[in-house]
Amino acid sequence: MASFETQIVETDLLILGGGMAACGAAVEAAYWAKQHGLKVTLVDKAAVDRSGAVAMGLSAINQYVGLKDGVNTVKDYVDYVRNDLMGITREDLVANIARHVDSTVHLYEKWGLPIWKDEKGNYVHEGRWQLMINGESYKVVVAEAAKNALLQDGVGQIFERVFIVGPLMDGDRCAGAVGFSVRENKFFVFKSKATLVAMGGAVHVFKPRSSGEGMGRAWYPPWNSGSSAFFTIRAGAEMTCQEVRFIPVRFKDAYGPVGAWFLLFKSRATNSQGGDYMVERRPELEKWGPYGRVKPVPANLRNYLGMLDVMEGKGPIYMRTEEAIQKIADTCKDDPKAYKKKMKDLESEAWEDFLDMTISQAILWASTNLQPEDRSSEIAAAEPYFIGSHSGASGAWVSGPEDLQTDETKSDYFWGYTNMSTVKGLFCAGDASGASSHKFSSGSHAEGRIAAKSAIKFIVENNSMPELDAAKVESLKAEILKPLDTFEQHKNATTDPEINPNYIKPRMFMFRLQKIMDEYAGGITAQFTTNGSLLNKALELLGLLREDSEKLAAANLHELMRCWENTHRLWQAEAHVRTVLFREETRWPGYYFRSDKPGLDEEKWHVFANCRFDPQKNSWEMRTRPIKHVFGQRQEPAKAAA
Amino acid sequence: MPSFVNPEKCDGCKALDKTACQYICPNDLMVLDKEKMKAYNRDVSMCWECYNCVKICPTQAIEVRGYADFVPLGASVTPLRSTDSIMWTVKFRNGTLKRFKFPIRTTAEGTAVPDGGFATTEKLDTPGLFTEPASLGLPEVFTLKR
Ligand SMILES: Cc1cc2nc3c(=O)[nH]c(=O)nc-3n(C[C@H](O)[C@H](O)[C@H](O)COP(=O)(O)OP(=O)(O)OC[C@H]3O[C@@H](n4cnc5c(N)ncnc54)[C@H](O)[C@@H]3O)c2cc1C
Ligand code: SF4
Ligand code: SF4
DSSP states (O other), X not given: OOOOEEEEEEEEEEEEOOSHHHHHHHHHHHHHHHHXXXXXXXXXXXXXXXXXXXXXXXXXXXXXOOGGGTSSOHHHHHHHHHHHTTTOOOHHHHHHHHHHXXXXXXXXXXXXXXXOBOTTSOBOBSSSSXXXXXXXXXXXHHHHHHHHHHHHTSSEEEEESEEEEXXXXXXXXXXXXXXXXXXXXXXXXXXXXXXXXXXXXXXXXXXXXXXXXXXXXXXXXXXXXXXXXHHHHHTTOEEEOTTOOBOOEEETTTOOXXXXXXXXXXXXXXXXXXXXXXXHTGGGGGGGGGGGGSSSOOHHHHHHXXXXXXXXXXXXXXXXXXXXXXXXXXXXXXXXXXXXXXXXHHHHHHHHHHHHHOHHHHHHHHHTTOOTTXXXXXXXXXXXXBOTTXXXXXXXXXXXXXXXXXXXXXXXXXXXXXXXXXXXXXXXXXXXXXXXXXXXXXXXXXXXXXXXXXXXXXXXXXXXXXXXXXXXXXXXXXXXXXXXXHHHHHGGGSSSTTOOTTOBOHHHHHHHXXXXXXXXXXXXXXXXXXXXXXXXXXXXXXXHHHHHGGGBOXXXXXXXXXXXXXXXXXXXXXXXXXXXXXXXXXXXXXXOEETTSOSOOHHHHSEEEEEEEETTTTEEEEEEEEOOOSSOOOSSOOOOOO | OOXXXXXXXXXXXXXXXXXXXXXXXXXXXXXXXTTTTEEEESXXXXXXXXXXXXXXXXXXXXXXXXXXXXXXXXXXXXXXXXXXXXXXXXXXTTSOEEEEEEEOOSSOTTOOOTTTTOOOOOOTTSSSOTTTTGGGTSSSOOOSOO
């Protein structure tokens, strides 16, 4: 075995990840841990200042309910999320985040995040729930509060550049995590009383549109590779909504954000013939039950209408930026001075939107000499991603809070500790927890706080350090370092280390996974369409790929990380394919379409589709869980105003 | 070649243990060639063009050349980040220049206080988070049980 020192770290609460949810968890945990004399440890594969989906910055906070102003209620937010997810939502979880998220946003402001204000000092809204920010340093500011909380009073410690591979178990209780440093030959064993998973979602499970140099420019950042899903699945946690992938429609190729254009600038999107698919294809919405009639139209249905245009050969689809800017500028066309200033402000707002969060899109505009006030820009559907915090919903099945249950929901949705998975001592937040979408950056932070407080309560009430079996730890170490050994053992068998019949390098492993998912599980080249036969074929090929994951080879620490990232992706892929197969209907056209089950089946499938990998039996179990309402029982979903 | 290093400007962070670009890259891409004492991006097809290496480099040695598989040559987008704002220079392929300046934070670096100055009154077994209800701007936290 490769020679690696083993470092054992004992802690009370272990926070895995350093993104929005983990930073929220750190701030909250530090307060309660100090009160109870506990220790908190946070581990991130990168540098917390710039890690996760917000590493580049953002131009908007997408969840702010505004409870103190009395404009929206917690229930309003729940209605919005349930409708957008075609009825498949845990109301208790969404309500819990909604009642706390404003608190997180108000903290951001105190910490120094510039939130846009109008002349009256009120937040500038992009849409009903979204606030505009100058967000270049969003992550830096949020990370700073987390670091200050953990480090100032000595309650905590932070490990950066440590890649977490998987869980440590003590029977049915999570006992911590194992991983390795990507900077030095060091194997890490984190022993903990409670573990909070917040390692984001997954990209590059499906083949991206760009497969050359631009492969890394997926909408979702290439460094989040399904570690949350792998960790929770391998711990034996029940998973939910694994079929609910997210496909955003964004500016084509560089994936610049469209939110500001649609919501703030009120832009239209039209096809090559000038037709507006949201108007022309309105009758199609009738086919999608009550969800086709709500406002705003669910994200997947909006996608679907645009996709129908493209499939009929009516592309490209254009964001009509020039028309939108002109319309706004026209409001002051009689005052030349005001008009000039308005145009200048709009230009700056449009560019900042990209420079704050998708700089590549600014490069693409500049390199094609495109100025948004002159010319439209193409938009297109990206590839599928797993991001339970955005408009996808995949993640672990977690307990809701006791005080947001009704007599009917309690038996199904509550088991002792808020945000604890079905595995004792294993908590989840952000992209790691499922069936509670639309939490975005702010809601993920709030949920991290909720989960951390709950995990500290768990520790106080279950204050014993789990037992570790030394032999088990040694065997995990051997398994994790194996790709280095495989490479050393076989590297001289050929003249080119990349081509060797005895092993597979992580990059080619990833391409193999992406090809399977793209062609059989409804990726871009399959027009997001699949069926039972294709999915069964995918399972067969994923099975062979899983066998070959034993033969992954790494020449160095960086490649060792790539090996495990791709094993993580593989398990996310399998959970997805199994659940798409299990749910025998098409519920989210625009995210995926099952051609053999082409319609909505409310009678049979108005339920959660859950799965669980049994680590003892080495097999998957599928089951449904009921959907129950916390707020008012209604046949028709609420018509939330746009 | 999304992010690239100008060899004339890179000084290998003066041979210190940790180079700034290596420290910050969220995808572990920037590495120092110890013989040449110059940094490089080891896997450009896994680069998100997040610009974090560009913004942090003390000698401004790192630039970005848009992804070759869909970005025409000739444009550049260059940041200059200070403690409270960022200035962007956008150069078009046809030579057009645009400059934008945006605030990045309203407080001094390092000063974020975890509780934001809000009162902390909650207990471990109440539903409120540690700064609530003060940080909500409400008298109490929403609940169904009363
Ligand atoms: C392109 C894009 C645009 C968005 N725009 C907006 C917006 O405008 N407004 C908004 O509010 N939200 C937006 N979001 C959503 C928001 O970014 C996410 O909801 C939020 O970041 C989720 O938080 P998280 O903590 O779950 O994951 P992340 O913030 O992604 O954090 C994941 C963390 O896990 C770490 N990690 C991953 N794997 C491992 C491992 N194996 N070991 C150790 N650490 C690991 C990562 O380094 C990172 O620190 C956007 C997201 C994307 C991708
Ligand atoms: S941060 Fe700049 S100067 Fe330092 S090693 Fe990287 S490129 Fe060179
Ligand atoms: S632009 Fe971002 S992803 Fe690319 S090398 Fe620099 S820090 Fe890494």
